[in-house]
Amino acid sequence: MSAPMLAATVPDSLTFAISAAVILAGALGVITSRNAVHAALSLVMTLFGVAVLFIEQQASFLAAVQIIVYAGAIVVLFLFVIMFLGVDRRENVAEEPLRGQRPLAVLLVAVAMGGVIALGVSAHWATGAHAVAGSTTAGHHSNVYVLGKAVFTTYLFAFEATAALLVIAVVGAVVLAKRPRSGESRGEEPAGPEEPAVDGSSADDEGPGGPPALVGGGASVTGAADHGGAG
Amino acid sequence: MSIPGEWYLILAAALFILGALGLLVRRNVLVMFMCIELMLNAANLTFVTYSRMLGDIGGQVVVFFVLVVAAAEVVVGLGIVVAIFRRRASSSADDLNALKG
Structure with missing residues (x-):
């Protein structure tokens, strides 16, 4: 199992091992922490680990975007909403509302993981044509050059569609988060008024x-x- | 020689199932959203790994779009959470039973 990893250089192996440990520890922190703020900080840990692995795989632009968008914007939005809703609500993780749900969930994800790995091992992990949408190292240009060229030529329509998607999301968020016209009491029952x-x-x-x-x-x-x- | 892609794929699978496990067992809506982010990141890691294994820039472009969609999803989802919280003062998924027959 460790034979292919030893074929890599020591810095690469160390980077991968440490990043993998950070990613999995952060993910475990997200799903086990009682406090939502701690879960958000564990999420930042996982995102940083994923960004390091992006750099390790020569996707430097995506690593920067990962830090800026995920850790810089999305997690801050999460933290903002957590603080807005009150941080003192701790979830009792120990109690199990549905009996037998957790063993079933663990069993389900274990089967899924085993299935994915078995499929990957039996099917050579990556099959298919190489460099269909353009090579990652076309003409020895930088990652940003190649990625930008692909986004603004081959994927231009999808790029424009994401612009529309973002505008719709902003409008939707404003509509959803808008307070009612004059102070309706918060927390009222739906059938009440x-x-x-x-x-x-x-x-x-x-x-x-x-x-x-x-x-x-x-x-x-x-x-x-x-x-x-x-x- | 760098780490072979299989290790990244196994790591991404582990990250994905951890996210799925959290989505299944947690009750807090905010933490469930974070678990969705974990799964999206696992998918992103898989895309970047395949992009490297196949030498294809398309995988990284898809990750770029996934980031945009994730941002939009979080914005709308947190707006829904805030709107629900204003009504029910609870962020537990078990309390969202207004449509229960």
Whole structure:
């Protein structure tokens, strides 16, 4: 098992071994830590390890993007939401809400891992044509040059589509995170406010579309639907 | 000579199953999102490894797009978490039973 690894140079082997240990330790930290903040920090550990392995495989641009986008933006967003929602809520990891779920989950992922490795061993790991979309070292250019050329020529349409996707995601996030028009109480039950909404005294609490529904008389259905969408 | 790609693929498989295990057993929605990120990273590592093994830049381009999709997914997902939390004051997936029959 260690024979192919010994064929590599010592720095490469050390880099891979340490990065693999960091990645797996971080992943274990994510799935076992009780505090969500600790899970997020373990996630940063895993992301750094993956970035090191990207560099090890001559994907230096992706390593930089991995650090900037994942560790710099996504995890900070996670931490922001964790702090926003309250950090003192610790999950009791020891209790098991569904009996027998964890052994089943472990069994399932063990079967999946064994299946993937068995398939890889029996099928030579990587088969197929080489350098279909362009070589990684075309003309001895740098990684950024080759990657940029591929993105802006072969994959230009997909690149433009991701721009649209990002705009849609930003709009969706703003719509989802927007507070309701005037202070509706947080943490209210979904079925709660239907009765107060029809008496007309709290008509200004509704979003746009609420008051006409109230005037129309059939307020419960439309008002509740609008309420559910805005809240 | 660098590390053969098989080791990277095995490591990526291990990372993926750890993410899947966390997604199956954890109850906190935020931690479940982090486990999805773990699985996305495992897939990214696999793509980069295949890109190196086959000498093909396409794998790295796919990783680039996966990063964009992951960012969009996290933004929308955390927006949903915040919207749910405003209603239920809970970030546990077990409490999201409003559609239960």
